[in-house]
Amino acid sequence: MRRRTESVLHGILPPDERAIEAVVARYQRVAPAITRFARSIAGNDELQVRLGSQASATKEEIILDPGLFQAAYARNAPVTPTEVALTSALHEAIHLIATDFEERRPLPESWIAHRPAPAAPASRSPISGPLQLFRDEDESFADDLEAVATDAAADDGPPAAEFALLDALREAGGEAAEALFMGVEDARQERRHLAAYAGARSVLGDLYRAAVPDAMRDARPLGQFALSCFLIVGGYLERDDLERRVAPHVAAAIDDASGFLDGVLETTDPWRVGTIALQLLEVARLHRLVTDAGGVDTATTRTLKDQADSAAISETVDAVRIVSPPLRDRESYDQTRQAAQAVSAESGRYGEADHAGDPATEQVVRVSEAPTVYLPTGQGGKLVVCDFPDRFRTFGGDGRSLLDEAAVRWSVAQRRVSGELYPLFLANQRRGLRSGYDAGDLSPYAALLLGAGIYNRMFERRDLPMRRSYAVSLLVDGSASMLQPRPGPGDRKTPWALAAASLGAWTLAHLCDELQIEFEVALFNRAFAAATDDSERSFSDRRHRATGALRRTQGGAAERLTRTVNHYLVKPFDRRWRGADDVMAGLFWAAAAPSEAAKRARQDPEAAPPVSMFDKAANVDEFNLAYAAGRLGGRRVATRILVVLADGMTRGSVQALADSVEAIEQAGTVVLGIGIGDTTVQAAYARNQVVERPDELARAMVEGVRSTLYRTLAAMGGHGWWSHPERMVRMGISAPTT
Numbered sequence: 001m002r003r004r005t006e007s008v009l010h011g012i013l014p015p016d017e018r019a020i021e022a023v024v025a026r027y028q029r030v031a032p033a034i035t036r037f038a039r040s041i042a043g044n045d046e047l048q049v050r051l052g053s054q055a056s057a058t059k060e061e062i063i064l065d066p067g068l069f070q071a072a073y074a075r076n077a078p079v080t081p082t083e084v085a086l087t088s089a090l091h092e093a094i095h096l097i098a099t100d101f102e103e104r105r106p107l108p109e110s111w112i113a114h115r116p117a118p119a120a121p122a123s124r125s126p127i128s129g130p131l132q133l134f135r136d137e138d139e140s141f142a143d144d145l146e147a148v149a150t151d152a153a154a155d156d157g158p159p160a161a162e163f164a165l166l167d168a169l170r171e172a173g174g175e176a177a178e179a180l181f182m183g184v185e186d187a188r189q190e191r192r193h194l195a196a197y198a199g200a201r202s203v204l205g206d207l208y209r210a211a212v213p214d215a216m217r218d219a220r221p222l223g224q225f226a227l228s229c230f231l232i233v234g235g236y237l238e239r240d241d242l243e244r245r246v247a248p249h250v251a252a253a254i255d256d257a258s259g260f261l262d263g264v265l266e267t268t269d270p271w272r273v274g275t276i277a278l279q280l281l282e283v284a285r286l287h288r289l290v291t292d293a294g295g296v297d298t299a300t301t302r303t304l305k306d307q308a309d310s311a312a313i314s315e316t317v318d319a320v321r322i323v324s325p326p327l328r329d330r331e332s333y334d335q336t337r338q339a340a341q342a343v344s345a346e347s348g349r350y351g352e353a354d355h356a357g358d359p360a361t362e363q364v365v366r367v368s369e370a371p372t373v374y375l376p377t378g379q380g381g382k383l384v385v386c387d388f389p390d391r392f393r394t395f396g397g398d399g400r401s402l403l404d405e406a407a408v409r410w411s412v413a414q415r416r417v418s419g420e421l422y423p424l425f426l427a428n429q430r431r432g433l434r435s436g437y438d439a440g441d442l443s444p445y446a447a448l449l450l451g452a453g454i455y456n457r458m459f460e461r462r463d464l465p466m467r468r469s470y471a472v473s474l475l476v477d478g479s480a481s482m483l484q485p486r487p488g489p490g491d492r493k494t495p496w497a498l499a500a501a502s503l504g505a506w507t508l509a510h511l512c513d514e515l516q517i518e519f520e521v522a523l524f525n526r527a528f529a530a531a532t533d534d535s536e537r538s539f540s541d542r543r544h545r546a547t548g549a550l551r552r553t554q555g556g557a558a559e560r561l562t563r564t565v566n567h568y569l570v571k572p573f574d575r576r577w578r579g580a581d582d583v584m585a586g587l588f589w590a591a592a593a594p595s596e597a598a599k600r601a602r603q604d605p606e607a608a609p610p611v612s613m614f615d616k617a618a619n620v621d622e623f624n625l626a627y628a629a630g631r632l633g634g635r636r637v638a639t640r641i642l643v644v645l646a647d648g649m650t651r652g653s654v655q656a657l658a659d660s661v662e663a664i665e666q667a668g669t670v671v672l673g674i675g676i677g678d679t680t681v682q683a684a685y686a687r688n689q690v691v692e693r694p695d696e697l698a699r700a701m702v703e704g705v706r707s708t709l710y711r712t713l714a715a716m717g718g719h720g721w722w723s724h725p726e727r728m729v730r731m732g733i734s735a736p737t738t
Contacts, residue, residue: 017081020554021382021561023070024051024368026085033086038062038093041193049093051365053358053549055325056339057096063339064092065325066364067553072322077210079203087203088322094193095186095324101165101270101333108271111172114278165270166330173278175310176290178330180226181277183317186327187234188264188273205236208320212237215319216245222289222309223316224250229257229280230317233264253287359542360549366529367561373623373630376663377656381565383623387532388523388568389539391609392586395597399585402592406503410695417507417702418514421709425515469637470712471518471573472705474508475628476501477646478523478568480616483594486677487692497676498591498614500694501645504701505570506584508643511702513577515709518635521570521584524624526651527615529566536601539610565620567627573635618651622660629664629671639712640669641705644685645697647676658684672704 027034035049044059052063072088073081163171169178194201208231216224224246231237232254239258243251260279267273284290291305291312314329326336367382374380406412418425482498505521512519528543543562550558570587571580590597590611601608625644632640642664650657661671661684673685676697681688689704691697 018070018073019557019560020066020070020364021367023073023085024066024364026081027051027064027066027069027089028365028368030082030086030089034089034093037090038097041094042097051361052339053361053553054335054339055092055096056336057099057326062093062096064089064096066361068092068322068324072207075207075210077207079206083199083203084207087200087207090194090197090200091190091204091322092324094189095326096336098189098193099185099324099326099333099336102337103271104162104164105168105271106160106162107168107171108275110275111168111278114172114177114282165274166333169274169277170330173281174306176222176306176313177274177278177281179310179313179317180229180281181274182327182329183226183230183313183321184233184264184277184280185270185273186317186321186324187230187236188267189327191234191265192268201235204234204322207322208234208236211320212245215316218319219316220312221247221250222284222291223312225253225257225280225284225287225289226313227316227320228254229261230321232258232261249287250289253283253289256287257283358549359546360553362542363546363550363561367564370564371627373627375622375626375656376659377653379652379656381620381623383567383627384529384564385567385569385627386529387572388570388583388587389530389534389609389613390532390583391535391607392590393582394607394609395586395589396582397585398593399582399587399589402589403503403506403585406499406588406592406694407507410500410503410698412503412507412695412698412702417511419706421511421515421706425517469518470515470639470641470709471520471632471635471637472508472512472641472643473520473628473632474505474522474701475624475642475644476505476521476523477619477621477648478525478614479527479619479648480525480614482647482676483591483614495591495594496694497647497697499588500697501701502584502588502591503694504645504698506581506588507698507702508705509571509577509581509584511705518573518637519571519577520573520628520631521580522624522628523568523570524566524619524621525568525614526563526565526617526619527613528562529564530568530610530613534610534613535606536608536610536612537605539613540605563615563617565623567624573631618649619646620652621646621650622652622657625657625664625671626660629660629667629669632669633667639709641672641708642669643672643674643701643704644681645674645676645701646678646681648678649680650684654680654683661685670708672708674700674704 031049035047038049039045039047042059046060048061050061050063051066053065054063055065055068056063069085069088069092072084075084079087166178169181190201190204194204212227212231215227219227228237228239228242228246228250231242232239239254243254246254257280260276260283264273264276267276281290291308318328325332327333366384370382370384372380373383476498478498482501483495484497485493485495486497487493509519509521511517528539528547530539531542534542547558547562550561554561570584571577586609590609594611597608597611601611621644625642628644629642632642657680661673664671665686671685671687673681673688674697675681675688675690677690677692679690681690687704689700691700
């Protein structure tokens with residue numbers, strides 16, 4: 001009976017948990033342990049373990065194919081996902097390090113006896129006519145050549161030809177011997193290198209034993225024999241148990257092969273394992289488990305028979321074991337060795353358990369590392385979070401000039417935007433610095449402290465957290481629709497939405513900077529995620545290569561992996577505005593003059609920022625909103641304001657967006673929703689405004705925050721230290737009620 005802590009893997013994992021990014025995420029949690037394990041096996045403390053599109057191994061690094069891990073999750077076995085992640089990674093590391101068949105040796109004499117006898121020559125009809133005149137002379141010449149070859153072999157001539165192990169096996173026993181060797185060697189490596197890891201061996205045993213009944217049922221006798229050899233050498237099933245599962249003549253063959261199988265565990269030489277594989281194949285022949293040629297013994301029939309036997313072995317064994325590339329077959333082994341020579345990633349460029357220069361794997365790793373954001377509805381999704389591309393600062397000079405023009409044209413103040421808030425915030429910062437005995441009460445311990453000579457002041461000083469603190473987060477829609485022309489002043493269509501949002505963000509940044517308020521500016525979109533150091537060339541190349549490779553390897557999942565939900569941090573909380581103002585100015589210029597920006601990107605893609613990152617795809621506002629609110633909630637402040645600007649429907653659910661906004665408000669954050677010509681904000685945000693003009697947008701962003709700051713100050717002090725009724729009327733704020 002299965003323990004309650006155990007569960008059937010295939011049954012508990014929904015499809016999204018078996019997706020490649022989820023598999024890689026689990027692997028990355030155990031990656032440091034895999035690296036240490038691989039280094040101990042290889043005896044190399046500098047060995048690097050990476051992920052790549054094709055498995056390979058060198059003395060300096062091994063590359064694991066994440067697709068192999070994904071295959072393990074399709075098993076129906078009483079194991080957990082974490083166990084499979086760790087065990088499958090250990091399994092691949094073992095085989096990539098321990099599999100090396102490149103040593104060349106002469107063909108062992110004992111192997112020569114296993115060579116099949118020469119095929120019977122095809123019968124030839126008597127030759128008549130003129131060709132008969134040349135027949136005797138030709139046959140005499142052939143006989144002379146054969147005699148010379150025999151004499152040369154008898155003399156001490158040149159050394160015998162040397163073979164690599166797999167070539168020698170194919171020479172001596174054909175493809176069937178090679179397939180049988182792969183299965184036995186696979187089990188030997190696992191048993192030897194996992195001997196000290198009983199937990200990993202037990203997981204492999206559970207995976208293999210769960211697959212044995214179906215594999216045995218569908219297997220030919222030779223396949224049952226080969227699978228039994230694999231399980232006995234690996235220690236996954238006892239011989240008596242296997243003999244009860246197979247046909248009687250297969251059980252007899254297993255009994256006769258037991259002596260040879262015991263020898264596998266005693267050797268560390270793969271050539272010795274090759275010898276045992278040939279002996280096991282002879283046992284199978286003696287018990288008539290191999291394919292019967294039906295009395296026809298020609299080269300063609302022998303080749304077909306050998307291929308059929310090889311297929312019977314590999315198909316049955318592969319149905320049970322986790323197939324590792326270097327031990328799948330000869331072709332896969334060669335590809336693994338060649339891939340090791342073709343890896344072009346620079347050493348140390350990525351982490352020890354990261355990707356290896358492959359754009360598809362790089363994208364999978366990036367998605368797997370992305371945080372999973374959960375909504376109040378219970379829905380969760382990946383959100384790729386990264387810094388906004390820094391190359392937009394190359395447009396900064398042009399952007400600053402255009403910002404000044406736009407500020408005048410759209411009537412948005414750029415200097416001393418804090419207005420009457422500034423003296424209020426200045427007083428608020430001073431308030432609370434001195435309190436208690438500094439307020440005029442004499443300390444009862446003053447005489448004692450003065451007499452002891454350790455206190456020079458008559459009054460004590462205490463710092464109390466009396467000041468009101470604030471944090472503002474601005475979240476801007478960064479999809480391509482924000483760059484589309486839309487009616488503006490004078491009914492002329494211009495691409496003003498993202499430009500006006502950038503101007504509003506710029507002005508809001510100045511407001512917060514003047515008041516010394518913590519603030520953050522972020523863009524969100526749904527597209528291929530740009531990197532911080534991307535240029536237009538690097539972004540386009542990486543997107544095309546990753547998309548093509550993922551379509552080949554992941555099929556329909558490529559769209560999900562390449563068109564991700566992205567959250568770009570233009571100015572995070574923990575960075576100074578001075579370092580982000582050039583980037584924001586460059587973003588404004590690219591948004592205000594998209595045609596000119598695209599032209600520059602075409603002229604010099606190496607230097608231009610990735611202007612093509614603004615893809616026209618539906619956003620998922622609620623995930624970005626929840627993530628921004630989480631970052632805002634992590635600030636140690638008393639008042640939090642979140643401003644969200646969007647120009648269209650969320651790709652998710654308006655109800656989920658509304659539930660998210662309500663949950664954020666209940667947690668103590670003021671959420672302002674601004675919509676550009678779209679009324680979705682009215683359904684999702686309690687505090688909302690719909691704008692149709694660029695001047696309305698920029699002012700709405702700034703004035704919404706200023707109004708909220710006014711009201712929080714008023715609510716804190718009432719008619720106290722700063723507020724006067726006439727000033728509040730002038731500001732348009734009603735006195736707070738008690």
